[in-house]
Amino acid sequence: MMPNRIGLANFADNPLSLSWHDSAWIPVLSMDNVMDYFSERSNPFFDRTCNNEIVKMQRLSPDQLNNMTGLEYVLLHVQAPILYVIRKQHRHSPTQATPIADYYIIAGTIYQAPDVASVLNSRMLSCVHHLQASFDEASSFSRYHPSKGYSWDFKSQRGADKAKPKEEKPREETSSLFQRQRVDMLLGDLIKKFPLPTQPLPKAPQTVPTKNEPENGASDDKTEIKQEKIKPPPEKKPRLN
Numbered sequence: 001m002m003p004n005r006i007g008l009a010n011f012a013d014n015p016l017s018l019s020w021h022d023s024a025w026i027p028v029l030s031m032d033n034v035m036d037y038f039s040e041r042s043n044p045f046f047d048r049t050c051n052n053e054i055v056k057m058q059r060l061s062p063d064q065l066n067n068m069t070g071l072e073y074v075l076l077h078v079q080a081p082i083l084y085v086i087r088k089q090h091r092h093s094p095t096q097a098t099p100i101a102d103y104y105i106i107a108g109t110i111y112q113a114p115d116v117a118s119v120l121n122s123r124m125l126s127c128v129h130h131l132q133a134s135f136d137e138a139s140s141f142s143r144y145h146p147s148k149g150y151s152w153d154f155k156s157q158r159g160a161d162k163a164k165p166k167e168e169k170p171r172e173e174t175s176s177l178f179q180r181q182r183v184d185m186l187l188g189d190l191i192k193k194f195p196l197p198t199q200p201l202p203k204a205p206q207t208v209p210t211k212n213e214p215e216n217g218a219s220d221d222k223t224e225i226k227q228e229k230i231k232p233p234p235e236k237k238p239r240l241n
Contacts, residue, residue, distance in 0.1 A: 016114050018045075018112070020044060020110045021109040021110065022042070025037045025108065026108035026178055027178065029081070029105075029108055030080065031075070031080055035052070035062075037105075038105070038110065039052060047071060047088075050070070050071040050072055050073060051071065054068075066091075066094045067094060069091055069092060070091060071089075071090055071091075071100075072090075073086055073088055074086070074087050074089065081185065082106065083104065083105070084105040085103070085113075086104075086105070087099055088100045088103070101115075107182070141153060
């Protein structure tokens with residue numbers, strides 16, 4: 001399957017709007033092969049002039065990156081099997097490196113993490129947009145009359161809103177096979193780590209015979225003795241005339 005590319009024309013201007021994934025790698029993606037997945041030729045986030053490509057072409061050990069200088073990619077954080085964080089940095093010495101950008105892989109899709117300036121710019125633009133929309137909506141309720149001046153009219157706007165047909169909500173997309181398998185795997189790991197507590201079955205209460213109540217054997221003997229002491233009634237003899 002061909003990898004997915006979105007917005008390649010605007011990548012140079014804003015790489016934050018771009019995402020990339022290769023469906024063939026997603027089922028087998030792990031901590032051992034995530035760097036090979038990131039270094040795919042169709043991945044626009046990977047720079048071919050980095051030291052990782054040199055080490056790969058010369059079949060050297062990845063530990064040799066610490067002894068080289070220049071651009072490199074390192075695996076920064078792993079939360080298998082759903083999240084991987086890769087850092088792009090410029091290495092000056094074995095102990096000094098300057099971070100350039102971070103990339104995170106969620107469910108096999110690669111995104112570039114935004115920097116602080118981009119986050120603040122996005123939040124401020126969002127605030128200004130909502131403020132402008134609220135001012136426009138408030139101004140639509142204002143009315144002016146030469147004798148009365150300015151006033152607010154909310155009734156006509158409410159009637160117009162009721163007359164409008166309700167828009168149908170878009171249907172939510174169903175989960176993919178990858179998402180269902182990964183969720184089942186995560187739930188199974190959590191159940192193994194934190195098993196549900198099992199409550200012991202309640203024991204049946206044991207009845208202790210009291211002093212006043214005799215045991216079954218003694219009571220049976222007494223009833224038999226009483227029955228022996230009871231005499232049958234005398235037989236009635238017929239009278240002779």
